[in-house]
Amino acid sequence: MWGAVRRNYLAGTLSVIGGLVLWEVVSRYLIANALLLAAPSEILRAIYRLTLSGEMGRHVAVSSAEFAIGYAIASVIGIGLGFGMANSPTFRQALQPWISGLYATPTIALAPLFILWLGIGIWSKVLVVITLVLFPVTINTEAGLRHTSDRLIEMLRSFGANRRQIFVKVSLPSALPFILAGLKLGIGRGLIGVVVAELFGARAGLGELISASADSFNMPELFAAVVVLAVAGIAMTAAFTWLETKLVPWTKD
Amino acid sequence: MARKLDISSLGKRFGALEALCGIDVEVERGEFICVVGPSGCGKTTLLRIVAGLEPATSGTILLDGKRVDGPGRNRGFVFQNDSLLPWRTVLANALIGPEVAGRVGAKERQRTLELLNLVGLGGFEHYYPRQLSGGMRQRVNLARALAIDPDVLLMDEPFAALDAQTREIMQSELLRIWEQGRKTVLFVTHQIDEAVFLADRVLVLARRPGRLQETVRIKLPRPRQLDVKRKPEFVDYVDHIWRLIEHDVRASVIDERQ
Ligand SMILES: Nc1ncnc2c1ncn2[C@@H]1O[C@H](COP(=O)(O)OP(=O)(O)OP(=O)(O)O)[C@@H](O)[C@H]1O
Ligand SMILES: [Mg+2]
Numbered sequence: 418m419w420g421a422v423r424r425n426y427l428a429g430t431l432s433v434i435g436g437l438v439l440w441e442v443v444s445r446y447l448i449a450n451a452l453l454l455a456a457p458s459e460i461l462r463a464i465y466r467l468t469l470s471g472e473m474g475r476h477v478a479v480s481s482a483e484f485a486i487g488y489a490i491a492s493v494i495g496i497g498l499g500f501g502m503a504n505s506p507t508f509r510q511a512l513q514p515w516i517s518g519l520y521a522t523p524t525i526a527l528a529p530l531f532i533l534w535l536g537i538g539i540w541s542k543v544l545v546v547i548t549l550v551l552f553p554v555t556i557n558t559e560a561g562l563r564h565t566s567d568r569l570i571e572m573l574r575s576f577g578a579n580r581r582q583i584f585v586k587v588s589l590p591s592a593l594p595f596i597l598a599g600l601k602l603g604i605g606r607g608l609i610g611v612v613v614a615e616l617f618g619a620r621a622g623l624g625e626l627i628s629a630s631a632d633s634f635n636m637p638e639l640f641a642a643v644v645v646l647a648v649a650g651i652a653m654t655a656a657f658t659w660l661e662t663k664l665v666p667w668t669k670d
Numbered sequence: 671m672a673r674k675l676d677i678s679s680l681g682k683r684f685g686a687l688e689a690l691c692g693i694d695v696e697v698e699r700g701e702f703i704c705v706v707g708p709s710g711c712g713k714t715t716l717l718r719i720v721a722g723l724e725p726a727t728s729g730t731i732l733l734d735g736k737r738v739d740g741p742g743r744n745r746g747f748v749f750q751n752d753s754l755l756p757w758r759t760v761l762a763n764a765l766i767g768p769e770v771a772g773r774v775g776a777k778e779r780q781r782t783l784e785l786l787n788l789v790g791l792g793g794f795e796h797y798y799p800r801q802l803s804g805g806m807r808q809r810v811n812l813a814r815a816l817a818i819d820p821d822v823l824l825m826d827e828p829f830a831a832l833d834a835q836t837r838e839i840m841q842s843e844l845l846r847i848w849e850q851g852r853k854t855v856l857f858v859t860h861q862i863d864e865a866v867f868l869a870d871r872v873l874v875l876a877r878r879p880g881r882l883q884e885t886v887r888i889k890l891p892r893p894r895q896l897d898v899k900r901k902p903e904f905v906d907y908v909d910h911i912w913r914l915i916e917h918d919v920r921a922s923v924i925d926e927r928q
Contacts, residue, residue: 572753575721576770577741590757667756667800
């Protein structure tokens with residue numbers, strides 16, 4: 418088994434290392450222009466410097482707060498709306514066009530408007546995150562609840578279960594994998610929301626760091642922010658995947 | 671002997687389709703009834719009506735003299751597909767009936783564990799359905815129905831999805847379990863030999879509309895072992911029933927091809 422694991426990861430690891438080496442070589446010797454590209458070694462040094470000075474911590478704290486608050490609010494409302502839609506056909510019909518429409522719309526384009534409304538503090542970013550995370554969560558929750566197997570519902574009915582028991586014992590657990598998938602989808606969208614909204618105007622945050630570094634042509638710091646964002650995204654998605662194997666193991670293998 | 675189940679002039683329509691018509695059956699307490707008939711003759715529908723999962727269009731069903739008008743804990747349903755909840759262990763699946771009724775104490779747990787033992791699943795109570803074979807899953811399905819200690823067991827082709835060998839084993843296992851409690855059983859099957867092996871009486875249904883064609887009393891001694899299937903009487907019963915439904919079965923096969 419370990420042989421298989423090594424085989425599975427070997428190609429990926431080699432390709433990442435190769436890519437980094439290539440990047441290092443290109444930025445040192447081919448495009449040796451500090452205004453256009455930063456070498457991985459320089460980026461690491463920039464991360465180290467920004468961390469020591471406390472600046473990185475400040476940006477990460479602001480962006481994390483925006484993401485966490487927006488994501489939490491969107492999750493609660495999204496799951497709530499999904500429940501409502503699954504339980505009332507009228508509610509679903511009334512909401513469906515809005516949900517589908519807004520899900521397809523790049524609502525991130527509304528970020529400047531939200532900044533006008535709510536200022537350049539964290540709340541305009543929170544609102545952007547909400548508009549991006551809400552819809553996949555709602556849609557998945559509703560779909561998960563609606564696709565409960567009729568066979569399982571009938572089985573529970575044969576034991577005299579009432580509507581509430583059917584909901585709690587069958588619909589909810591069978592919707593859980595869908596809900597988790599929706600929440601996972603929300604991570605990437607939420608992160609994009611935070612950064613892009615900060616680009617439009619913010620006092621602090623990783624997006625603000627990117628925009629300030631770009632203005633001063635500080636490529637190592639710009640890439641430093643991007644790397645931190647990438648690591649955050651990968652880590653959160655991995656944590657979710659792990660959570661799925663714990664919470665909904667029956668959907669695997 | 672008190673009559674357990676009394677089905678009289680039962681009819682069921684689905685729109686223009688007459689699924690069942692004029693079904694009259696009286697079932698004694700502890701009797702094992704098998705229902706056979708061509709595909710689409712209404713076997714499942716009959717069982718679902720007795721279970722209270724489907725309302726009848728006409729006629730009545732009395733269980734212990736009381737009218738059936740919904741699902742109840744005096745009837746346990748064993749589904750053709752096992753319908754196990756994939757996120758629950760074997761034990762938690764088998765306990766769903768008591769749980770819905772609102773009582774899962776040490777007593778229910780103990781009883782259900784004993785039932786799992788009885789169906790041959792001792793030691794598997796903490797397994798998940800995906801870790802079990804088809805035969806084992808059907809045993810959980812049976813234990814789950816028994817866990818509410820129903821008066822009547824309703825079984826809809828419970829062994830249809832199993833391979834031939836497993837099915838034979840499950841048939842004799844079912845009889846062994848039944849001998850210990852002698853519940854009233856209504857068992858639907860497509861296999862005529864399965865019906866003859868299990869039943870005290872076989873109800874032969876005809877189709878279009880679904881109706882009772884003949885009731886065949888099986889006078890083979892109990893307890894029955896699998897070798898009874900080689901006895902000439904057994905073969906005669908199977909032959910007789912096959913001849914009753916042969917015409918309908920051919921017609922239904924031709925219907926389904928079209
Ligand atoms: N909910 C329903 N709505 C409409 N028609 C139905 C419904 N359930 C069953 N029927 C029809 O009633 C007839 C009897 O169906 P039923 O499932 O009881 O047959 P069956 O004898 O169990 O068949 P099989 O042996 O294939 O399982 C069929 O023609 C079927 O199409
Ligand atoms: Mg059927």
